[in-house]
Each structure stands twice: as structure tokens, then as C-alpha cells.
Amino acid sequence: MPDIDMTVTANDGTPLAGTLTLPDSAGPHPAVLLLHGSGPLDRDGNTRRLPMNLGPSLAAALAAEGIATLRYDRRGADATPGTWRAAGFTGNRQDAADALLAVAAHPAVRPGAVAVVGHSEGALHAMALAARHDVRAVVLLAGYARPGEDALRWQARSIASSLPAPLRLLRRPLQAAGERALARIKQTRTDVARVAGLPINARWMREMLLHDTRDDLAAITAPVLAVTGAKDIQIDPADLDEIHRLVPGGAEVHRVPGLTHLLRQDPEHHTLRSYRRLLREPVDPGLLTLTATWLARRLDAAPHQTPAERRTTS
Template identity: 55%
Template sequence: MSTERELVFTSGPFRLAGTLTVPDGGGPHPGVLLLPGSGPLDRDGNHRRLPLGISRDLATALATAGIAALRYDRRGVGASSGRFLRTGFHDNVDDAAAALAALTAAGEVDPERLFLVGHSEGALTATALAARGGPVAGLVLLAGTGRPGTEALRWQAARLLPSLPAPVRLLLRLTRTDLVAKVARNHEKILATTGDVARVGGRRVNARWFREFLSYDPRPDLARIHAPVLALTGDKDLQVDPADLAVIAANAGGPVETLRLPDVTHVLRRQPGTPSLRAYRTEVRQPVDPSVTDSVMHWLTARSR
């Protein structure tokens, strides 16, 4: 069992709002800051088009292990102020630092036992934040890349191609469109912009975030981190190369444990057979797979005693 309370904090001029889940029983408890993937996600990890619920499921699971967890709405989402499209990658790291300070100050939490748990972009956010120094006892990197954003997104484009619907693949062949090259050209267009927001392919994108993400290489920051790391990726991930687990392990400055979970996808659910993005909508009707939550809980529990 657990209780939840609203936790509001500031990051520069912005007011950010989240939920602190606290286990029953006497505290102070070990604490986890949950950092979500990319996109305008609310505190539960939901996008208006796809209710992923990753942060919510992790917070619930952690409470059963006696671990408190803070999750929050990103800028311009839910009860948080700001504008999502004008928020950069490094702004997200600043917001995470403010959230960690709020978690540290929470009376229910032991400031000597604070951990970062990030999914996808959140894994990079956790890496960049921990590299700044501060009270972090360990990191859990879920579906995190170990290479610069440009390399990661080009790998993603190549990996996604076989999973696209047959009519789309046929159209690409008929028009002689090289999907990876097209993605690279779009990246070049974004890197040439200077504003916070740009129009690419007929739609508005958060250009500053893309410029910073494409240029960010996590390896130097990993080398600055001496706290223990758990890096976990599913072998059905279409958006992050599972081989990056070895890159993370090779570059981290402290002890690293890596897990490559069978049949687990980027959204941390189980998907038998050939992986497909189209299956996400069905997958998210189920909670985060127990192989993920159990691995995270066991690792954190062992290091928070």
C-alpha cells in the first residue's frame, strides 16, 4: 500500500507539478526520481495519443518495495507551466535537477538514498544530471542509448523500415526513397535552424530540443559517473539499439550491470514474434512487464539497504 501527494516545485521561472508516491510504514524511505521518455508526457508517462503509463507503473511497483517515487508533468503539460515546443534537451535536465532537489527536501525521503530511473530520453536526462554531481546513489537506465543522438536516430530509422506497413514500404521503393538518408537530411535542416521551433516536413517541431539531442553524446557524462548503474533494454526494441548496453558498460565510470530482456519492446512490454510499432497500442493496455519492474525493484532494493 502507499499514499500519494501533490508536489509542486520551480525550475527557473517555471512551476512544475508532480506526484510523490510514498510507501506505507515508517520512513524515511529510499527515493527515486522518475524521468520519462521524449514527447509531451504527463507525470504518468502518458502522451495524449498513446497512454504509456510507464512512470505510473514504475511508481506503483516501487512502492511495494518500500521505495518512494516522484514523477512530474513536463513543461507545458498537465499542471506544469511553460511551452513544450520551446523546451530544449538541457532544459529538461535543469527541470530534473529541480525535481531532484524537491525530492531531497521531502520529509518522507532519505536524502542519502536517492536514485534516478530514466526511460529512453529520460535515461539520457539521468546521465546528464548525474554527471553534474550531487546526491545520487545510483542510476537505472531503461532503453537508453550510449551514442550521440544523430547515430541513435539513424539506427532507429534503419531498424524501423522493415516494420513499416507493406504499402508504405512499397511507396518508398517506387519513389526510390532512402529512409535513412531522408532522416539524415531532415536532421541537417534542423541543425541549420536557430529558433526554438521550426517547421520540418510540414509540421512544427521543437527544433532546439532536436539540435541539443542530436549533438548530445552521453559517453563523456557516463565517464563522470561513479555511482552504480543498471542498464536495461529489451531485445525487441526498435528505437534503441540493445547493443548500446555494451557501450554504456564500457564508458561508465562506476560499476555497471546490464540486462537484455527477451521479447521486451521500447515501451517496456512483452511482444512475441516480429517486433512492430503498430503493436504498441495493444501492448500499452497491459502494465509494464514484470521482468522490467522486478529487475528494477531488486536492483534498487539491494543498493538502498
């Protein structure tokens, strides 16, 4: 399973440093563009405090099914230059579109056989790419079907309700503080602003709050697989029903028992405080298998075979 350094040149000239993982079998291969969640994430979906390690796990599962994977460092993360707080939501989407065109044009990739997989924020951009570009299939891991502000408010209520009982007593003052911060963000006009004394990616927030994913979902004609964990406290699992309703022809949806926003299973009571414990565990193998096998069928992928297996089937 060779990894190849691949740089995507964004439309403003920024080099997005990435990795193209190829199957061991002879190409050209179908391919997947992998889009991660929010923040200064590297190509593997990691920050120092939140090592998701989704990239290597999913790339290995896809390579075993004969599918290549491109993933890249966000602006201001690892080997990609820039400042992540100054990158807007629509700018992230444009970077994803540039990466999609780049992987589709790579000589190791089979023409017309490119899919998009997105997690969290990446799922929102995957919806947009599938609505606007020629993709063979799209996988949405923890994506929502509503305006961004509604999704943010649901997330705040969900996280608050998962807090220990003593902290839940502070729900009202915390909610009031959140409303003040939200109002301040909406009034900003700069890429980066200070809210409650902290620098935030204000342009990203303003654009995300206004973005309504339902428009993109209704414009997708490619096959869609949508997966959200039943224990996701950041994305409402009930949005799977709306995704299925909105996508023309319907989407295949899975609400996975025990699965969290981190794409790990949690058998215990799940809160934000569980994240550090869960990140010591691997990405859920069942999720990886579901994603890889579903994509293999849609992309007509040839799984990796050993020499003995090739002699048997030839």
C-alpha cells in the first residue's frame, strides 16, 4: 500500500500538502477524496489535542478494496502554509473542490471513478461537491441536514444535557453567554476576531452559520451513504431521516448504535469528557468495513489479491 506525496495547488496558489495512498494492485484505480472535520487538521484528521487518525485507517480499508485515497493538510496545519483561523468555510469548500479536480486528473486514478468521503465539516463540503461536481458516490459521516446555526444550537443543547448534574445547573448562564458570543460573531467583519477575549475564526463561523446543507442534498444525483452514530452529541442522528428524504432517489442511511462523533464505539455514558479515553481506541472497524465495501460496489473497484489468488481467478 504505497503512499505518495501529492500537493494540490489551490485556486489562490496555496500548496495543499497531501498524501495519495494507492492499492498494491496495478492501476489506474478508482479514488476517494477524504475531507476531515473542523479546525487546523492535518491530512490524517489530527490536531495535537484531538488525534482522530481517520486518514490512515480509512485509506488502508479502501486500499484493501482496490481504491486510492487522497487526503491533505488544511491551511495552517502541518505542511500546508497559511493561517487556519483566517480560512473561511467557503474557502475550505473551494480547497476541497481543487483537491477533487487534482485527484481526478492524477494518472494513477481511473477517469470518472472518484468519490468523496467527508466527516463532520468535511461531510458538509462533500455534499456541496456532490451537488456541483461530477462524483461517482458520496459518503457522509456525521453530516447534518439543516442550516448551520440550527446545527450549532442543537450541538450546544446536546453537550449541555450530557454534562454532570452540578454543571447542568449552570445551563442558563452558559446559554446566555453563548447567545452573547453568537451575536458578537454575527457582528464581526474580519477573518479573525476576539470574542470573550479569545481569537476565533470569525469568517468561518459567519459563513457556516448561514450555510444550509439541505440545498446541496436536494441537488445530489450520485449514490449517497450517510452514517451517524446514535451516541453522537455534536450532530443530531435524526437528521439521517432528512438526508434520506432530501436526496433524490433516497440515500442509504445508518444510525449506528453506540457510535460517537469520534467514529469510535462508547459502551459507557458518553460526554465530551469521554473523548480523550475514546481516542486511545481505533476507528470503529465496522464503520470502516461498511464505508469501504459500499464504495467498492459503487466504484467497480477490484480488491487487492495475492499472487496465489490472482492465479486462482485468472
